[in-house]
Structure formats: C-alpha cells, structure tokens
Amino acid sequence: MESLSDTPWDVVIEGTGLQQSLLALALSRSNKKVLHVDQNEYYGSSEAAFSLQDVDEWVEKVNTFDTKSFRNAAIWKSPTEAGKLGVSRAYTLTLSPQIIYTKSKLLSQLVSSKVYKQLEFQAVGNWWIYDVSSVAALKRLPNGREDIFEDASIDNRSKRSLMKFLKFVVEYQNHGEIWEAVAENSFPAFLTSHFKLPESLQTVLVALTLSLDSPDDTPVGYALPRIQRHLSSIGLFGPGFGAVLPKWGGGAEIAQVACRAGAVGGGVYVLGTGIKSSQTNGEKTEVVLSNSETIVTKHLAHDPDNQRKPDTKAVSKVVAIVSSPFSTLFKSSVEGSPLAAVSFIVFPLRPSASKARLIRSTLWHTQAKRANVRQVNEQSLVSLDLAFHDEALEEVETKWNAIVESADEQKPFMQFEERTGMTDEDDDNENGY
C-alpha cells in the first residue's frame, strides 16, 4: 500500500459529518486531490448513526475520553424487556436527528448532485402538543386552514387573529415595518401585542419554530422565518407533509453516500486517523496525522466539531427504543399522504417556569420492539437544531469557493452529471463464459 505522504494533496478534510462530506464531494468534482480523514472508525462525526452494539462502544468512548461534542452518555436496558430486542443492526440510532424541510436547499442540491439516487427519504408526519390546559392529552397541531376552521376548541375571534397572523407570516419579509423593530424581542409578547393571539395559540406557534429556548427567550426574528418555512414546505412533495428524513440514520446516511460519491470523484478516505498538528508555511501546510505520518497539502479544512468553544449551548437528548408502535401518533391525517416515519411531540413549558428548559421529544418509528434502551447525552454543537438549517450549506459553499480558484473548476456548486457506465447487453444465448 503506497503511503499517503507520497501524494501532494490539494485539500485535507478532517471529520466526516454532513458538512465536511459535502465539501469533500464538491471539491473532488472540482479536480482537487482530496484526502478525507476522520479520527473515528465510523462515518458521520457527531451526526453518526449506530447499531445497538456500536452504541455500547460509543457510550464507553464518550465516558472514557474527552470528546468535544458529547458528554454524560449513558445507556439503560430494561431488565425485563431488553431480551426481546432484535439483532443489533436492526436498529439505527442517530446522535443528531434532524428533519429536512422540503423547501431546504439541501434537497435540491442532493438532486442536482445526483447523490439523492442512493438515498431513500421518509415523510415527517403529525405534530402533537402536550396539552397542559386540559386533562393530560396530546393535541394534533392543525395541518392547514381547514383544520383551524374545524377546530372547535378555538373561538371565532382567535381564529380570525390566527388567520391574520398566518397571512402575515407567509410574506413577513414584505412587512418589515411590523416586526423589524422588535426582531430581538420575545415572540409570544409580539403575538399578544400585534395579533392578540391567546396563550394557547402562542404555544402552538412557538412549537412550530422548534426553538430549544423557552418561549419568552425565543425572539421574533428567529421565529418568523421558521414558521414561514414550516408552512410553505407542506405539500411541496406530496400531501400531508412538509419535511423528510433520510432512511437509515438521517444525516449520517447522506454523509456516507456523499463520501462514496467523493471517492468515485477520486477522493481518498481514511478512518480511525485524526489530525495531530498542522503548520502552514506560505502556500503549503504540513499536517501530522494521528498515526504520525506527515503529509503536505495546500488547504486544510478542520472538523467544525473540534473548533467549538466550551461554553456553547448544550442539549440533553434521549433516544429510546419502545415496545409500542404508537400507531395513533403516526396515523395519516390527510388523504393520500405517505406513511409517516417521524412524529413530533412538543411538551410546552408552563409560562411561570420561564427559566426551565423546554423539553422536546422526537419519536422514531423505526423498528418499535418490546424493549428499552436509553441513552442520554449532552452535546455542544452548532448543529443542535432539530431541523436542517441551510446556513450549514452556505458554509460549505463558502469553503468550496475559497479553495477552488480557477474559473474552469468553478462550475455551479453541487451540480454534477451522473456517472454511470452504460454498456452493451449480455445475452445468455452466447456459448460459454
């Protein structure tokens, strides 16, 4: 096996999370010699997805070594139910579940780069809210205007206010005079002062933002684009859903497929190998890998996971394998909509508990079996968002732009021809092999 140091690399990319993998793919198709390394033995960095066995190993690793992205990982198996679990690889537990709104540029770029052909997508279905005002019950969020009109629990005056808000939010950019001055202010207060929406409906609208902060700490300027995205995504690719999730582990699956496409474009992949140190002298950067090999490259793209400040926001997550299929939660509410693979349940904070954290739970419909595995972790990441944010793609495009200098290498970002070799037919009439 020839050694890595024999090649003069154009780019060394560290980490195989979604962003880094898309960057590697884009650069490999711009005639750059790409070396893509990851200190982990698996693809996906902090977006990785694991089988049950992999999860055991991961938990041990998080608790033994100081990883920048995760801490306090734990796993719990029900003593009575764990024996009923299926085989380890029948499960795919993802560290960073993220839905992708149908409006997201990520989907259009997966299509233009032909990467989507190796992926399967499932629909995100119902959104529920844990209704604290009545007897503990889950209430399905309205899926459109008709739903709102038919909802007997909303009085007519509130319905009119809600309609007025929805009309505003789909074109909020054109009405800067209404919200720009209060963009930093609390979103629920804005709904009260500008639209006279009752608290119960404010809770619903905050739920749609997927904000990880308490309602009062969720600013107007954050909420409006997210609610607009939610509403304008519904129905784009079919009735009854506005977001999708790649099958087999979300972002980790896209990362893997992008890495393979990058390898087809000539990129070289090494796992279990990180970057120990690097030193830039003029146009060349010397990189020492964790296996002590020294390589030379023109550009180095560090893993964003390793660049985070220690004081960034942390989120606790639980991934549970449950024994019920929860069919009611996934039941289609719109005729002709595909079977949903994801449902959201939002547990709103009581307004009085303003400093406590809003807790969200995502239910994963994959392979519900009679057992429990619990895994808790605290993660400090920019990509904590439960919905993929197009900003992540813009960062990739900016990095790509900075590395690709000449115009002939700079075709439109992430637009590639399909590379399939179509060949002659093979008939079994021929004799012999």
Next chain:
Amino acid sequence: MASDESLPTLKILMIGPSGAGKSALLIRYCDDQFDSESSTATIGVDFKVKKLSVHGKAYRLNLLDTAGQERFRTLSNSYYRGAHGVILVYDISNRESFLAMERWFEEAESNAMPGAVMYLVGSKMDKSSGRTVKTEEGIELAERHGCQFCEVSSKTRDNVRKPFVEIVDAIVKDPKLLNASSRRSGTVSVAGGSSGDSGCAC
C-alpha cells in the same frame, strides 16, 4: 442497448482487497477492455449498468465498484444497502489477498441484507506460474461460506461472464430476495418535477 427502466434491477457489489482485480473484471465484463498497465483502483463511475438475460428473462444489473474505499477499509454501511449480490475477489498470485477474504466475508455478511448472495472469485488465473493460492483452497473457502466460486482471467477473458451469470441466476431463484428491492413503500420522492427518477433502486 439503452437501459430499459422497467426491467427488474439487481444491485451487485464488487469487494475485496486493493489490487485483487475487481475493476479489471468489471471493465472486461462490461466493456471488454483490459489494460495491463492500469493498477489504480478507481474506475470513476457511481456504478456500471449492464443488461443481462438469464433463462430468457432480462435484468438490469447495477454493478458497483469500491471506488478505492477498500484501500483503507472505509467502505460505508450505505454501500451495502439494498445489494442483492456481493462478488468477493482475491488474486490467486497474492496469498495475502486470499487470507484477507475471511474479513471481507465477515464485513459483507454483517452489512448486506439477509439472504444476499455471495460469490467468491479468484482472479488472474493466467498467472499460473506465480500462483500462490490453490484452486482447492478457493473451493474450500467458498464452501465454508455456502457460496459459489470460480477462477477468472480478465486478461485472457477466461470465465469473466461466469460470476455475473451465476450470481444473477442464484439471486433470481430467490423471490424473497428479488422482491426486497421493491420494498420502497413509505418512501417519498424528493426529485420534484425532474424526470428519470423512477429507475434506480440502489
């Protein structure tokens, strides 16, 4: 020769250590070309498409090469998804490549879908003077993993069709495996208005 999108599509993977002759076999079978100088791994396509008729019925084969990701053993789980068959290739003149096969079987068996057909190939049988792996050893290894086996030479064309015809034959005998690729119910199309989205299930 144009691909007929309505044909049943079979996804078949090539795996095995670097330099075993996977790409050479694929290129000889698909394009009837052989380049003795070429030793680099990648053939630079996502997959090759070949139409093959077995017992009078036509199939569309999507043949995937490792794209060099076998070099540092970084093939991903997603490479194996939905594969109906896996062709494992070693070099009969390189004993190390044969000894590595146990690990490749292990990787394939743990990642491919249950029931996927494996097929063992000893390549470069033209190099008889440099042979370090006996034919019997190949047969024995294949038997141990319950799969078929043959030796091929991409240089002389000997047997190059055999692995493909026989693995397809084995795949289509198993209706459960054949139907496994049409399990796409519950998935949604993200290609919007763009055409040509119906075909590939790999």
